Amino acid sequence: MADIQYATFTIGEHLFGINVLLVREINPGTDFTPVDLAPEHVRGLMNLRGQIVTVIDPAARLGMGRREISARSRCVVLKTAQEVEEAGGSAGLSAETVADTVGLLVDSIGDMIAADTKEIEPPPANVGEIDGKFMDGIVKLDARLMLALNTGAVLRETKA
């Protein structure tokens, strides 16, 4: 019955949402230092008040290619798995993030959307070019679809 609060953002044509309990802060910080030899979806490192944040480009993982940085670009900084646990998050929730502090580079930030768990439908095999494994589900909104991003799948897997 419970509602899940989603923080939404756009990447390309798509509207994505992630559980707001995973979000530490949203930062205009697109001012990161690129790191050579890093995997394609790892854009670089950002200084967040003395803490180093690894900037991840989800689009590159989703097969949409690295995003261009624009004035509307934002970095969604996620809590670490430990922080999620300390805040009383479930194991499932902490599996959605990793031990390092990471930020997701997105094209722009959208509204908060509350969805009843009943409204969340299982993900199809794919949405456009995006593989279903990167989605926890989809929520049908009035005008468009919101894809619940499986951040765990985006952040992990290709980690060497």
Place this chain on the structure above:
Amino acid sequence: MSLQDRQMLNELIIESREHLAGVEPDLLELEQKGGLVSDDLINRVFRAIHSIKGGFGFFGIEKITRLSHDMETALSRVRDKTLAVSSDLVDALLSGVDRLRGLLDDVDNAPGISIDEELKKLWPFVPAAVKQGLPKEAPNLADLDREVLKKHPDVTSEQIIDAVKNGKRLYQIQLRPQADIEDKGLTPIGIFDEWEKVGVIFDIVLDFDAVSGLAGSSRAGISYSVMFASVLEPDLISLATGVAEDQVHAFDTAGIRAGLQGKKERSPVAQAEIASRGEKTEGPAGAPAKTETHVEDALRVKVSLLNKLMNLAGELVLGRNQLLQHADRTIGESLDSDRLQKEFDRQVKSACGRVIEAMHKDVSVQREAMNAAAGQLSAVFRQSLNVRLADLTNIHAIMQNIDMVTSMLQESIMRTRLQPISVLFSKFPRIIRDLAKKCGKEVELELVGQEVELDKSIIELLSDPLTHLVRNSVDHGIEAPAARTAAGKDASGRVVLRAFHEGGKVNVQIRDDGAGINTSKVRQKAVEKGLVTAADADKMGDIEINRFILAAGFSTADKVTDLSGRGVGMDVVKTNIEKLGGTIDISSVFGRGTTITLQLPLTLAIISSLVVTAEGKRFAIPQVGIEELVRVRAADVSRLIERVGQSEVYRLRGHLLPLVRLAGVLGLRPTFVDPETGERREDKRSRWSDRRGKATEEKHLQEDKKSNNDNAAERRASGGDRRTNLRNAVKIVVLRTGENLFGLVVDEVFDSEEIVVKPLSSYFKSCGCYAGATIMGDGTVAMILDTNGLGRTANLKFTELQKENAAEHERYAQEQSRVMLDILLFDNGADERLGIDLSALSRIEKVDAKRIEHIGAREFVRYEKSTLPLIRLQDFLPIAPPREERKHQFVLVPKVERNPVGIAVGSVHDVIRAEKSISSEMRGTGVAGSMVLNERMTLIVDLPGLLEAAGKRS
């Protein structure tokens, strides 16, 4: 086990470990002084063991309780002087301590750990009676109370302590259902509800003792025993509960309270946790424990929290710097704000005056005046925006304050990670004792500088290497008593562990007065093992030779003992110390002893690093891995850098140094700054050596000439060429990876900087060439390069180069055999020409004369963070003083292990290579002789002689 219990248990384990750490040195002192120690010491040990017993008894961990109980018993007999202190007793107690430690490390599996061995050792010291069973541990209670409490096995010590802590008293109330409830027309529920209003009911049981004690077994005889806690005084309790006074038993809680207070005095911070754990203070009349050296008044803080604080402090420093910069500028602009302030007042007054004056005139004049005044005020207001800046002068003082506080804050937070080295040192008395016993030697240990603080992580990593070194000292260094006496030494050897600060680093010294290192044996072994040629070995000094003991697999021990001698250790010590960013220094006099000095950074979190760039990106290289910097002039590039097989190499004093381009390793496209447009463009040229290969040398020579001509033409056209201008000199950072050296080619070399190392996110581990990341002064992130990782990229080339290198070695050796010297030619500001062996110098500095300070007759020059004593050549050599004072002074800094000095010279002329043929005619103090160089007679400075003379003088 509940989460709360688990937490309490963990706390208890940590505290118990601290107790044990304190017990060990006390036991050793006890043994040393043969029991002639103060009662305080014995009491301290006793209390520590007792606390452990009590604490774990509470959790029902029987193995710990059992063992500590026997230890406690033995100790109490020592205290009561019914048992004499013997070496066996201390042995037994120490092995008990060890086992307790083992149990603490694995509390959950404690039942599976055997303590029989330790108990057996303790038996001779424990009276038989005590060996059977353990009295159940309970809080400080009178015997009578204990008996009463037995009726209530479910009441926990924690409940009791808690109640007492909250100022409650404890009562056991005998409640007769018939007389106290039914006869009074009450119900049990009703009566208990009443009681709960004035206190807490812990437990209600049917009192069988009371039942059997009463005549008959009628219902009237049934009795309940109730454990009740209340703030009410004993005389009020019967009134409040409605039972007769003789049915109320009041516990004597004074003991518990005293216990709590004892704790309180000892450590206010820890009081709450201790109390809640149900621990108590033992000892005469609950006197506060003597805690001079043992219990630190401290809080446990998570390291992650400290790290976070450190991050924030770092960021605060950054913010402060930006603010300072900004404020300074603004304040500068508003310096004449005083004048503006007066002007503002004057203008306002005049505007007001104008309006007032117009009041008595007709409306149109009034309107006009108002308008004018409004205009005037608005102008003044605009000005006032500037005037407000006047406040900034006050802000300046505030800024200064913030500046200071920020710096102090950062430093303090940094210090929270530091721990006294005594944490580490304190385990050595025990180690030395056991080792000495095992080896049949007598060893005294002296610990100096226990208060010196080091980063927690360094202390942890230092533990193993230091243990190894100490073990070496006892096993190899100190001789057997007979051998010592024969050599005219004290029968008992001495090992001194000393920690001290020097030049912003921490030094840890292990000194023994043992046999010392047999340098000739080391030399022989080194040659045998092929680590060095016999000829080279003969040329090497003792210090250099002794360093071979650090090589992997090197051992001069004739036999391998189970303690040491396999030749693995020192190599590991060296690797570990270097991993910490430290260095090892060995000095030894054969037959007299060995001193090993470890030099360590204060903290791992901050390292000294060199900032370099490649393709406009900044990187930090830890100084530890850097051997030297080489700059190849653009004009020399084609001559000095050549190609061997697939790799580019640079000839570095008889060694072919494989070169790795940083940009290349990182996969960066080579670019250059277009001199015309200032843009970065791709550089098509892939190697310098492309212009020159060995086989086609001549052809290339011609081409070179041609290209030089072209360049000259280009230079005329564009005012500079990217290939030959100064900025295109090749900068090589010579790095060491294991035994190999390689050169990292970078675009620019900046200053050395202290950087804060941030751990690397796991996403970059696979890159292989980063050691971490750091935040630079301007707030941007820069990567820290991993020397070994970069080396791996170059590794292929080492094997490739091996053959070539051997040939190069040969050639160089031949050259060396002619004893060629690189001689630095200089003068002392007068006519004499002087020369010095360049290889004996570590660097040449050009310093501003203002940086030279005079203290008494001595001179010092500030260099980086230290000061260098300065010596003047005319004070020692038969030469004239400089004719005039110069604005800049050249200072030669010789390579020395200790007590560095600077030699002031006039100007530096040249470096020339010459065969060593010194005429001894001029030989004297500090002068090796003379040579004719560049057609002039040149005095050759005898550096060791000069330094010795200078050393005597100071």
